[in-house]
Amino acid sequence: MQTVNNQAIGRATGKIILMGEHAVVYGEPSLAIPFPKATIQTTVTPSTGPITVDCIYHKGLLTDVPERLSNLLTVVEISLKALKKELKDFSLKIDSSIPAERGMGSSAAVAVATVRALFNYFEQELTHDQLLELVNVSEVIAHGNPSGLDAAMTSGEQPLYYIKGKPFVPFxxxxxxxxxxxxxxxxxxxxxxxxxxxxxxxxxxxxxxxxxxxxxxxxxxxxxxxxxxxxxxxxxxxxxxxxxxxxxxxxxxxxxxxxxxxxxxxxxxxxxxxxxxxxxxxxxxxxxxxxxxxxxxxxxxxxxxxxxxxxxxxxxx
The missing domain is CATH 3.30.70.890 (GHMP kinase, C-terminal domain)
Incomplete structure (x- = not known):
């Protein structure tokens, strides 16, 4: 997606675990699906000076985000490093219909939407593997030791069968x-x-x-x-x-x-x-x-x- 009126947008969906929650920790299989009825959209708009954020949990400088948004700060920093761009001269607006802390992948979805928006804004190609790599760094901040399932679900369009330590299998x-x-x-x-x-x-x-x-x-x-x-x-x-x-x-x-x-x-x-x-x-x-x-x-x-x-x-x- 190219910029429109100097803005760029990135989107991500929620996710639902159909079966296997908790058992997956013990090596049993789980089933998960993307859930496009609940979404997140990040909009990047040009501005002057330090990066600002407008979302439900914070309105102000990106560097002043509360602890619960530290993964957002991280994903912006590592994305800009990958893009070889400076931490300045744009604003972020995040609109979400994914409720936080409900098991619907909200933190991963924020990261996915934001990475996509930033790469769109700077009109640079983003591969799916690169997207997952950047989002998983953010998910480590949010969850400590993520399986990668949330990142795969909120960025993808296929249901996945998952066993811990093994590749995801679409079905x-x-x-x-x-x-x-x-x-x-x-x-x-x-x-x-x-x-x-x-x-x-x-x-x-x-x-x-x-x-x-x-x-x-x-x-x-x-x-x-x-x-x-x-x-x-x-x-x-x-x-x-x-x-x-x-x-x-x-x-x-x-x-x-x-x-x-x-x-x-x-x-x-x-x-x-x-x-x-x-x-x-x-x-x-x-x-x-x-x-x-x-x-x-x-x-x-x-x-x-x-x-x-x-x-x-x-x-x-």
Whole structure:
């Protein structure tokens, strides 16, 4: 994309983990998809002097961003170094519909959109590998030891099958169904959820590892159901996965209430997504009408926001 009226834009999508969260840490597979219903757009505009930022968390000099935006500062610095440009004479505006700290890849999406915007602004080519390299440096700041999944999801257009330490494997989203995503309005508590599983692993190692392995098996079965266009089976696997995650201490009362509300209103299956103990949940519907019914019920149950997304072969085109 070239600059328009001396401005340049970069965009990125959110991401949803369909199956395998937490179990992936123990070597089990996971499934994730890009989620273009929630997006981030970074706009670069020429200005004079130090770089400024305008976003929901900060309005002012880039060098004065709060700690939670340190990854943004890093990605701008390393991008400009790659571009051989100076840290001055433009402003950044970041518009986001991806809620932060909900497991939807917001930090990676900010980095992806910003890198794209900067390369567009300076009219230089950006390869996908270079984009991922720059974004992953930013993700180290945000998350410490990222898998690279968020960067791949928020910058790509293909669902991915992932096993820790192995290459990402794209697969076709061949299931005809609708996905309802609901935001609890509560920040995910990944660290606490991870701690719960670790504690159970010490107290009941054999049973807990069996539950983790079952989550991996369900992820594999879900992939097959997607590829064979079996939404009823996919919904069943999703619900089974939620029950296991709840047993492992990853869910909470509000997530369980939303899952129950979705199932009571026609969902084929429903589960938490992401780190758990807050964040988001997802539900599978066989039609747009049912998806809307589920969305309405979830809003009545108290969710802060919902999205409805049609799955299928053309989902990511």
């Amino acid at each position: 076709k989203m061949s299931v005809d169904a609708y996905l309802v995503v609901a935001d609890t309005g509560i920040k995910g508590q990944t660290r606490e959820a991870v701690g719960s599983i670790a504690a159970l692993m010490k107290e009941h190692p054999e049973e807990t590892m069996n539950d983790i392995h079952q989550l991996g098996e369900l992820a594999d079965k879900a992939k097959t159901a997607i590829e064979e266009n079996s939404p009823i089976d996919l919904g069943s696997y999703m619900h089974q996965a939620h029950l296991l995650l709840d047993k492992l201490g990853v869910s909470n009362e509000q997530l369980n209430q939303l899952v129950d509300a979705a199932l009571a209103n026609g969902a084929l299956g429903a589960k938490l997504t992401g780190g758990g103990r807050g964040g988001c949940m997802i539900a599978l519907a066989d039609s747009e009408t049912t998806a809307q019914q589920i969305s309405d019920a979830l809003r009545e149950t108290g969710t802060s926001n919902t999205w409805i997304y049609q799955l299928g072969d053309d989902s990511f085109e």
